[in-house]
Amino acid sequence: MLRTALICCSILLLAVIVAAHLTLNFSAWTSEDVRRQRIATTPLELPEFDLLDAQGEQYRFKKNIQQGGKYVLLGFIYTRCTTVCTQLGNEFQQLQREIILRNLGDRVSLLSISFDPTNDTPLALQNYAKRMNADSKIWRFASVKDQRQLQTLLKSVGIVVIPDGFGGWTHNAAIQVVRPDGSLIRIVDVTDIGHALALVADSSVQP
Amino acid sequence: MLYSFISVLRASVMVTTLRRYRLALLWAIYFGVLFGSRRFVELNMVRHMIWQFPALITGGFRLGKYLPACWCLNFERYDQLGLSGMVFFIATTSIWMIPLAIDLAVQIPFIDALKFISLWLTGLILSQSWQRAGDAVQAFFLISWAMMVVTIGMLYQETDIRLCNSYLTNEQADTGTGLMMTASMLVVIWFFRLFHRLHQQEKSAV
Numbered sequence: 372m373l374r375t376a377l378i379c380c381s382i383l384l385l386a387v388i389v390a391a392h393l394t395l396n397f398s399a400w401t402s403e404d405v406r407r408q409r410i411a412t413t414p415l416e417l418p419e420f421d422l423l424d425a426q427g428e429q430y431r432f433k434k435n436i437q438q439g440g441k442y443v444l445l446g447f448i449y450t451r452c453t454t455v456c457t458q459l460g461n462e463f464q465q466l467q468r469e470i471i472l473r474n475l476g477d478r479v480s481l482l483s484i485s486f487d488p489t490n491d492t493p494l495a496l497q498n499y500a501k502r503m504n505a506d507s508k509i510w511r512f513a514s515v516k517d518q519r520q521l522q523t524l525l526k527s528v529g530i531v532v533i534p535d536g537f538g539g540w541t542h543n544a545a546i547q548v549v550r551p552d553g554s555l556i557r558i559v560d561v562t563d564i565g566h567a568l569a570l571v572a573d574s575s576v577q578p
Numbered sequence: 579m580l581y582s583f584i585s586v587l588r589a590s591v592m593v594t595t596l597r598r599y600r601l602a603l604l605w606a607i608y609f610g611v612l613f614g615s616r617r618f619v620e621l622n623m624v625r626h627m628i629w630q631f632p633a634l635i636t637g638g639f640r641l642g643k644y645l646p647a648c649w650c651l652n653f654e655r656y657d658q659l660g661l662s663g664m665v666f667f668i669a670t671t672s673i674w675m676i677p678l679a680i681d682l683a684v685q686i687p688f689i690d691a692l693k694f695i696s697l698w699l700t701g702l703i704l705s706q707s708w709q710r711a712g713d714a715v716q717a718f719f720l721i722s723w724a725m726m727v728v729t730i731g732m733l734y735q736e737t738d739i740r741l742c743n744s745y746l747t748n749e750q751a752d753t754g755t756g757l758m759m760t761a762s763m764l765v766v767i768w769f770f771r772l773f774h775r776l777h778q779q780e781k782s783a784v
Contacts, residue, residue, distance in 0.1 A: 402678050
């Protein structure tokens, strides 16, 4: 009986250890929680990629951020979206309002990247921007033309895009906070605008 | 079809070394089919959890019947009353029901392979342990496992957040319902068989 008891205990211990390791000491039970916690503990150096913006101009993402010297609040969209993305769109509209109100325009900008480059042409992005009443000094739109770069970006940031059963897409929407040096430092819940702006506003840390 | 193949094999001759290799080939095909269909099966959460998980566990369980008797006897020292096997079963199934684990299995083939092997092994070990455990021990483990699965099923059904990045919320709710139904059904079937057996014993005693 002793052998059985020992084996049972060691199985349980092993299970607890595996579960603790998986869930980051039982704090993150979903992969979204793990993603956010990982980024919060270690900033992630984002890959460099080419963006095609709503005006049809191409530019490099990281170089552009580093030159601009501003924080970037990054969100992923696709313009034909009528579900999750409208929520993200609304949040970004609110963010834009707050940025203007609090005069943070020189510290932070908003960027919405489309993960559907075939349909989200510069014209589609422009129309979307108009629908969202986007101020182009603060809120910009772009798409990643190269599929491989797009997949690398989505994978490194941890965005999983799945079909929503209605002909559209859904993904784990969130506000990604990018430092002026091009590294992702925090992932904030879509409903938590105040937190995102607080991170940007009072961080007197030099980029 | 696979199972009838195996039972025909078993019924005809005793398990010789040659047959054992053929059996291994059949199991290789079984794993190949399950792993090969993983992309299709794991597209849908209900298919993934309500079809694939039980398929793996029952597959392992069925092999248990054809294990050589000397293996079974050797393991009995470590598995008295079937406790070790059942603890292993509960531990493995609970870990693979964590939403994070499901997401990892869908996204990373290596983790999926681990899942396949562990669930199959769980079934295999359970086939031995289940027979060793008496009615009382079986009842205890079955009911506590079923309660855990029903609780998890209810969580999946009721939560507003999307637990798995790979699946939609309505799939999640359906899977929750499926889990609850599977667990309750297993308990009902077990009790039905128990009462049936007791009834037969009473009849033959009279």
